[in-house]
Amino acid sequence: MATLARPSDSLAETSWEEQYLDLMRRIWTTGDQRVDRTGVGTRSLFGAEIRFDLAGGAMPLITTKRVYWKTATREMLWFLTGETNIRPLVSQGVQIWTDWPLDRFRRETGSAISREEFSDRIVADAEFAARWGDLGPVYGKQWVDWPVYEPQGDGTFRRGPGINQVAQVVDSLCNNPGSRRHIIEGWNVAELPAMALPPCHKTYQFHVADGKLSGLLYQRSCDLGLGFAFNAWSAALLIRMLAQQCDLEPGELVWMGGDVHLYLNHAELVEQQLSRTPRAAPRLEMMRRPASIFDYRIENFQVSGYDPWPAIAAPVAV
Template sequence: MRHPEYQYLDLMDRVLTSGDERVDRTGVGTRSVFGAMVRFDLSGGQVPILTTKRVYWKTAVKEMLWFLTGGTNIQPLLRENVRIWSDWPLAAYRRESGEDISQEAFEARIVADDAFAAKWGELGPVYGKQWRRWMGADGQEYDQIATLVQTLRENPSSRRMLFHGWNVAELGGMALPPCHMVYQYHVTSDGRLNCLMFQRSVDLLLGAPFNYVGAVALQLMLAQQAGLTPGEFIWAGGDVHLYLNHLDQAREQMSRAPRTFPTMQLARKPDSIDGYKIEDFVVDGYAPHAAIKADVAV
């Protein structure tokens, strides 16, 4: 049986060889294809933490746990040594203050100074706000995650088990509109929880590997909370692209042979979806190739 990671590598090859090259929002330029899908079977315990380069899976899980808090400020992330959201507020601070501050100094100030963090660490109403505190036209806040957990427990045959982050009225206030924007769930008759995640825009080299891990970590949490077992994780991409300054790195990754996927398990069952911590995620058997460095396009 062909290693499931080849789905990702084949998609990377497709983008490299037949992608449409154009200027993008960041000015870096991309090579992209429109419309793609990959599927991973989680039922045996293995999870798609890619092996053709090291993926810092704890960072991806910490980000997902932060989303679940409903938070929109990078200070808690930085205190967990997660720096993947710093670029956007740092760019805003440099632009508005005129100060040519280093990323390290900016992050240190965010961590140490609550007032500074409150002003400059905000990302606007991004993922967690929409997932946990969607503001309806009726003035009510809606917790999409809590509703999902309840439905999984009480009406698992529902075709309405989903949440999304594309709140049109609040897009303008977001540092970055949601890329992984819709998560839909499906429960089989024998109690397996499947997830389909649609990502409108994906940085294939840097973003997709993180997004796979975060979505699967959430799927495991939801399955445990609802008394189900993990089934399939299906990822669908809209604009799937490689930045033009990532092409050499992509070729390097494609030259490597996939290794056995690791397993991920939950060490305990918290009382609610809000009770998980990074220590609850146990990954065994992860022996990837070396990390591949690349710059984030902002």
């Protein structure tokens, strides 16, 4: 088993990454080996916490492998639109959600179409994208358009205006910062069967103290080898955007995982990453303040000082 060298005192600010690597080592060496939904198999631990200090522009951007933060940022901005079709993502070269609709297309049509061919058709053909590119009411749909049904007086119900949880949180942070109800929830039990994948990063809660905004993310299921890097970055990014919109300073991200696991076919990823020493933490600069939380664009974010180890490729379990 690979061991992790301790970083020098000058890298004390990357202690969160040590927490991450220690958790990875613990799961890989002592985790419960399980048969999972995908059939790949995992080693799993139940209940974990990692804390990140976001002061001074710091962000939880892993340095022991390259993380494509722009891809993660594009996904977060896509969530905030309420969109559920992969077409806007694929048009930007973001393929992180493609495997689920591709798998459905292959099952239902018997086609052996390649991932590249499928993505090209999604971008080129709006009707094809509408038929095969939708993921159901995932993440952003629940965040900005949680469904509401109103009684019509005859025992039936009609669809009413959806609830924009994100807008509500912005309002409550600005006007009632001491509230304990700054929450964005993705786990809509009634709509889970219609989702390509039930939300993994399901619950966000925010807290204001001393002019600083902190956020807690509860993740019911976490692929520590692949998904965590995006989940941590995106949660911290959301805190940064909310803080800017509400005239607050970034505080802390508290990440909490339920079933935290490593896939058995990720052995090479785990061994490589545990053999590497964390490098200096990068910084994120917000280049402008848009009119609302929904108006950010990829060019509004700039990362400096990011000098990671090379990327580590690993398969996604669908």
